[in-house]
Amino acid sequence: MPGDNDGTNSMAQFTAPTGLAQDSARNVYVMDGNALRRVSPVGTNWAVSTLAGSVLNHGTTDETNLLARFDDPLGVAVDSANNVFVADTLNHAIRKVTHVGTNWVVTTIAGVAGRLNAGWQDGTNSNAQFAYPDGIAVDFAQNLYVADAWSNVIRKITPSGTDWAVSTIAGQPGMAGSRNGSNSVARFNSPIAIAVDSTGILYVSDFNNHIIRKIVQYGTNWGVTTLAGLAGGGGSADGLGGVARFYFPQGIAVDNWHNVFVADSGNFTIRKITSVGLVSTIAGLPGASGTADGTGTSARFGEPYGLVVDLLGNVTIADYLGYDIRQGQLAPVLLYAATGRQLTVSWPVGLTGYVPQVSTSLGTASWGSVTNPITLSGDYYTFTNYNAAGVGYYRLHK
Numbered sequence: 001m002p003g004d005n006d007g008t009n010s011m012a013q014f015t016a017p018t019g020l021a022q023d024s025a026r027n028v029y030v031m032d033g034n035a036l037r038r039v040s041p042v043g044t045n046w047a048v049s050t051l052a053g054s055v056l057n058h059g060t061t062d063e064t065n066l067l068a069r070f071d072d073p074l075g076v077a078v079d080s081a082n083n084v085f086v087a088d089t090l091n092h093a094i095r096k097v098t099h100v101g102t103n104w105v106v107t108t109i110a111g112v113a114g115r116l117n118a119g120w121q122d123g124t125n126s127n128a129q130f131a132y133p134d135g136i137a138v139d140f141a142q143n144l145y146v147a148d149a150w151s152n153v154i155r156k157i158t159p160s161g162t163d164w165a166v167s168t169i170a171g172q173p174g175m176a177g178s179r180n181g182s183n184s185v186a187r188f189n190s191p192i193a194i195a196v197d198s199t200g201i202l203y204v205s206d207f208n209n210h211i212i213r214k215i216v217q218y219g220t221n222w223g224v225t226t227l228a229g230l231a232g233g234g235g236s237a238d239g240l241g242g243v244a245r246f247y248f249p250q251g252i253a254v255d256n257w258h259n260v261f262v263a264d265s266g267n268f269t270i271r272k273i274t275s276v277g278l279v280s281t282i283a284g285l286p287g288a289s290g291t292a293d294g295t296g297t298s299a300r301f302g303e304p305y306g307l308v309v310d311l312l313g314n315v316t317i318a319d320y321l322g323y324d325i326r327q328g329q330l331a332p333v334l335l336y337a338a339t340g341r342q343l344t345v346s347w348p349v350g351l352t353g354y355v356p357q358v359s360t361s362l363g364t365a366s367w368g369s370v371t372n373p374i375t376l377s378g379d380y381y382t383f384t385n386y387n388a389a390g391v392g393y394y395r396l397h398k
Contacts, residue, residue: 002323004033004055012039012048015055017318017325019076019135019193020251020306021084028308028316029084030325034058034070036086036097036104039325046325051084051104052097060091060113061106068106070095071115075136075193076306077144085109085144087133092118094133094146094157094164109164110157120151120173128166130155135193135252139200145169147191147204152176154191154204154215154222169222170215178209178231186224188213189231193252193306195260203227203260205249210234212249212262212273227260228279236267236286244279246271247286251306251318257349257379261315263304270304270317270328274379282315283328291322295331313350332396335380345394346382354396358385362393370394 003013019031028039033055040047052068059069073095075087084097084104093111097104110128111117119129133155135147144157144164153171157164170186177187189208196202202215211229215222228244235245247266254260258275261282269284283299290300302321309315315328330350337344345356356374357367372383385392 004035004050006037006049008042008045008047012046014318014323014325017320017323018074018305019087020308020316020318020325021076021078022308022310022316023078023082024080026310028325029076029078030318031073031076031086031306034072036070036073036076036084052106058090060093062095062108062113064103064105068097068104070106071113074134075147077136077138079138079142080140085136085138087136087146088113089132089134089149090115092130092132094130094136094144110166118150120148120153120168122155122167124160124163124165128164135191135205137194137196137202139196140198145194145196145202147194149190149192149207152188152190154188154194154202170224176208178206178211178226180225182221182223186222193250193263195252195254197254197258198256201258203252203254205252205262206231207248207250210246210248212246212252212260228273228277234266236264236269236281238271238280240279241277244271244273251304253307253309253315255309255313255350255379256311259309259379261307261309263307263317265303265305265320268301268304270301270307270315289321291319291324293326299328301326312352313348332398334394334396336394342384343392343394344382344384346377346380347396349376349379349381351396354398356381356383357395357397359393359395367395367397 005013015033021029035053035055058071061069071090073088086095091113093113118131121129131150134149146155176189179187192207193205204213209231214227234247237245250265251263260273262271267286285297292300305320306318317326356370359366
């Protein structure tokens with residue numbers, strides 16, 4: 001049920017949760033209506049508080065805490081110093097929210113806040129213009145990257161002292177398309193969300209093209225390729241690269257192993273793309289909306305919008321039409337492949353605190369640690385064992 005109450009767990013309410021970001025203390029920042037809110041872990045609970053703005057009140061005001069005003073901001077990012085950056089969509093501006101003592105101070109760092117101030121001018125601070133900026137990400141050098149949706153471009157905002165310099169790194173302002181290429185040769189069609197990995201590679205949800213793009217810097221150039229999906233080919237198929245299909249993908253995040261997670265909003269699902277471009281559906285069922293918690297295809301989403309992945313591989317999701325924040329965790333399940341009596345066993349690296357054990361029976365006292373060499377293969381731990389007796393049981397033990 002929609003609302004704007006702060007509180008703990010189910011006592012909290014959201015009206016229109018969209019973009020998500022997470023800091024090193026596992027606090028999740030949520031754009032909700034016209035406010036920046038925070039979901040903080042407190043033991044086994046999650047406490048929701050409103051930091052800046054007002055969920056129901058639009059505006060342009062730079063101010064402190066609830067006196068500040070945003071206008072339907074959709075994107076949020078947080079840097080290593082816990083500064084929060086907001087893509088203030090209908091204000092066509094980028095705002096910074098700084099924690100000073102017990103206060104949260106909002107300032108406009110690029111663009112001029114106001115519904116009539118849309119444009120695509122590069123420049124410094126208020127000389128720059130945006131046109132419905134939607135997604136925002138920050139790298140380790142404090143550079144910001146913005147998916148400027150209606151301009152159909154990707155912008156970079158570079159800090160320089162107290163100034164912020166805005167440049168267009170990919171796409172041609174006002175020109176929609178799906179062409180791969182470098183810099184202004186590339187084309188996008190409503191790029192709506194953006195993420196950056198630890199090496200500086202950018203990933204973009206190209207909303208109206210139904211594809212996921214990858215942007216790599218080489219020298220002074222930025223090369224755009226399609227990581228997964230087929231431009232103009234909406235659908236829900238899993239598969240490798242261009243075989244896969246998406247349907248209006250929105251939020252995007254990347255983990256430490258270069259897996260990309262996508263809120264595939266038109267399909268009501270969460271998708272995973274491995275570093276080699278293999279797409280799988282990890283939660284939800286294509287075409288089936290709802291608000292049910294569950295495992296894999298039994299989960300339901302109203303409209304998954306933003307998402308973020310933490311260091312343990314947990315994926316947190318803003319469900320726009322479910323009016324809630326959901327979290328998906330890796331299930332402690334072993335995968336195996338058998339050839340005769342030789343067995344290869346693997347499990348995701350995100351399952352921290354688990355150790356593999358082996359037994360010749362299911363008795364509780366008969367389990368022992370696996371002594372075979374364990375290797376890292378992509379984002380999975382794996383080992384191979386030979387069962388001389390032809391019988392063996394394996395488990396992950398916390």
